[in-house]
Amino acid sequence: MNIVVCVKQVIDPEAPPSTFKIDAASNKAEMHGVPPVIDPYGEYAVEASLKVKEAKGGKITVICLGNNLSREVVKKPLAMGADELILLEDEAYVGGDSWSTATALAAAIKKMGEYDLILCGREASDTNSGQTGPGIAEILGLPCVTIARKIDITGSASRVERVTSDGYDVMEVPIPAVITVSNEIGEPRYPTIKGIMTAKKIEPVVWKPDDMGIDSSRVGAAGQRTRLNKLFQPVHEGKCEMAEGDSAEEAAVNLALKLREAKIF
Amino acid sequence: MAEHKGIAVYCEVKGDKILPIAAEGLGAGRKLADDLGQELSAVLVGSNIGSLAQQAITYGADRAYVVDDPLLKDYQTDAYVSVMEKVIKQVMPQVLIMGQTDSGRDLAPRLAFRFGIAVTMDCVDLAIDPESKRLLQTKPVYGGNAQAVFTSEADPQMVTIRTKAMTALEPDASRKGEITNITADLQASDIRTKILDRVVEEVAGIKIEDAEVVVAGGRGIGSTEGFQQLEELAKLLKGAMGASRPPCDNGWVPDTIQVGLTGKIIAPELYVAIAISGSSQHMSGCSGSKTIIAINKDPEANIFRQARFGVVGDWKKVLPAFTEKVRGLLAS
Ligand SMILES: Cc1cc2nc3c(=O)[nH]c(=O)nc-3n(C[C@H](O)[C@H](O)[C@H](O)COP(=O)(O)OP(=O)(O)OC[C@H]3O[C@@H](n4cnc5c(N)ncnc54)[C@H](O)[C@@H]3O)c2cc1C
């Protein structure tokens, strides 16, 4: 089993919303004073790959596209148990959309040559898009199952449970295939001390667009098909009226009275 | 090459109806079409759906395209992408609107990439830029911490829309429109995936999507037993129970009641958030509620920034007293 997992470095989506700031000049967002992390759904995809590897054996290669990537952050999948790390790291990759990102990731996967399973997160925590997986599948001409909660390999096919709004579908898809992974797959495991030591010794491979035989004009901002015109923070003007009381019980009673008065129930 | 013109809405069907989100798409599409002085088309894909085209027309479409084929009975990526590719090449719309549903999430990106474009997923606002006449596509990003306005470089400009973000028109049975059938031209062998089983996890009582009152709990509830107390209040208020993601991940409640960006997007009259911090991803699913009430022991919790009424305290003390008082007031 050759498994490829696509993982992105993002600003921490679990940081308190109050730390979230937008720099209007550059249309860029940051979590003020909070370090970047691995995209959570990418981490679920890493967990899914480790489960498949445990069941079927094989090799896990992680690909991450970006620039100025923190080695500590992008090595986390290695510390969790992945085998290799390829970084698409270059100025040229900056500012892309789903199109340019999927184009570069697909080119990297093609260059790798051997793959049975390509895993992505169901959606990145910054774009909230969920396009990269299906996009890679379309470019490589592969079938794709999105939003998986369970992945089993059965010979030349994969049996995948796909999350739906009222349960799940059990699907069979021939491999190689692209699968996007949801949180229902199970909590990503913590890196072990041994894993962290092993990860330290693994040197990531860095590929520039040239290394994959694609022109810089096809990646990053130059290759985008959608343009970001504006990024803004919606304002919540609401004012919360607190029900008070000498005890929690009294406050609760006062809340009920307030709601009744406001004809809310 | 022919010119792209008009607005098209992909109308997802279920049983003998187009989905509410399809009607919302037609409502949004109608406005865009009128702004541009162009036509609004509905596209319906499925099996035995011939009679539904007229429904799309009553919701505002000028014409409808129908692809009806037994192979399209269930949503399957390969079949639907291939059929939609054919339809879009024939209809050549400038804008294509789809719904952010189970299948829309899967179909829209794949179809866009087939046309060499990207789609803007989960839009909450659509408008025509008065100068460029291009579609301004507004969507939440960073889990809802921010919103982004995108434009597409090429046609069709493709978007999916969020449930309940746009308004459907009142259906008008007197509306007339032309209905065109398009053949699917599919072989069973074109479909690479197989559906082996569909598992529906029924929840007893009112469905969360339909409930006027939702009582939701978060990580701070701590257990299945804790949620039984929430259920009691939900029943009392004739509502449904909801949850943030951690209780679902921990197996305290079924996954199907998760509220948020990657769960259900709901807009009840009343949303009671208990021991939920109010992450932007969670609020994405409930900020459309008419009134939000929060019970949380942390006075700094983000949920209080969006709630109308609140109590700071331990829910284990607050909730029983609250439920009892509500019961009393309802009886009086
Ligand atoms: C891309 C993406 C998509 C996501 N989609 C969703 C989604 O759809 N829905 C969703 O919910 N989350 C989603 N999440 C996760 C989200 O970021 C948060 O992790 C999650 O919403 C937190 O849930 P919570 O508020 O229950 O838990 P916490 O943030 O841990 O908050 C628990 C709260 O309970 C309070 N509390 C604890 N004990 C008590 C007590 N005894 N009495 C009173 N209060 C108490 C605490 O003060 C705290 O405020 C998503 C994340 C990502 C990255």
Ligand SMILES: Nc1ncnc2c1ncn2[C@@H]1O[C@H](COP(=O)(O)O)[C@@H](O)[C@H]1O
């Ligand atoms: N820059 C990137 N590098 C590696 N993987 C990525 C990148 N962007 C997106 N992905 C993968 O695609 C998934 C969905 O991203 P998106 O389509 O942006 O929502 C993520 O969870 C990752 O698995």
